[in-house]
Amino acid sequence: MLDVLGMDATAEVVYREMLAHPQNGVADLMRRLQLTEQAVRTALDTLSELALVRHSPKDPQNYHAVDPHLAAEMLLARQQAELAAQQQRVQEALAAALQLKSEFTQENDRDQLHRLVGVDCVRDYLATLYDKVEGELLTFAPGGAQTAANLCSSRPIAEDLLERGVQMRTVYLDSVRNDPATVAHADWLAARGGRIRTVPSLPNRLIICDKRIAIVAVDPDDTAAGAVVLQTAGVVSSLYALFESFWQSAQPMGATAAPAGAKRLNPQQMEVLRLLSLGYTDEYVAARLGVSARTARRIATKLMEHLGARSRFQTGVHAAARGLIRP
Incomplete structure (x- = not known):
């Protein structure tokens, strides 16, 4: 029951016995509680650390149990002090974490990515x-x-x-x-x-x-x-x-592109020539132009015919040779 205050079962029964029989010494506690001397003295040490018992002013070998009400106030004060210390540690840990975050954020701000x-x-x-x-x-x-x-x-x-x-x-x-x-x-x-x-x-x-x-x-x-x-x-x-x-x-957007059949190639055809000269496939060309693969192949085929080329890559080479695109 009193373990929440920091005492074990043996210390609790010893404390209760001392409250019931204030005049009991170590020997009396051993006899009444059927405990060894070592167990009683360990319990008394625990109670002493918790300020629940004090040495008798008349006989240092004997102990005096502190009044439960006073003892409760003392224990509460101790736990409040421990809680305050814990809160202080938490605040210090939080401050350290925020400092690390700040340093990391500053680094990120320099990169800004x-x-x-x-x-x-x-x-x-x-x-x-x-x-x-x-x-x-x-x-x-x-x-x-x-x-x-x-x-x-x-x-x-x-x-x-x-x-x-x-x-x-x-x-x-x-x-x-x-x-x-x-x-x-x-x-x-x-x-x-x-x-x-x-x-x-x-x-x-x-x-x-x-x-x-x-x-x-x-x-x-x-x-x-x-x-x-x-x-x-x-x-x-x-x-x-x-x-x-x-x-x-x-x-x-409102302007009209040059017709496909005109002598001069339109910008889209010029871009296809550039991509073909770099060795890209029809599928890649289609993706870059935002058209279907079928449309890309049709444009490439017309360019091959226009330049008299036998392959896609040769089309790009012929275009570069004629100065239509940069090699």
């Missing part, structure tokens, strides 16, 4: 980030035609940003020009102040906010795998320059 794992994590982060955009939002949107779900979910966000005066510039792939839903969405954005251009291919999915935060897909072939958030000024500045480079060479 944060990993977002999975598409849901990326969406949650972007939902929070878009609320903080103040001036400009730039986007590379590879992958070809956008799904109806993506277009629908992005409209409220885009509308809010544009109403707040945020400048939005987006670069899609040329292949989206063949998708009515994506074209309609682009027209909707343009009507509200958004600016859209297209290029034959894009290196990766990229979002830049206010020239201070960049979000890049960790895997350009699987953008659902997650993304990396970058805030280092030099890195963001380089990515911003990359965006501007693509933007300057991109074609406004």
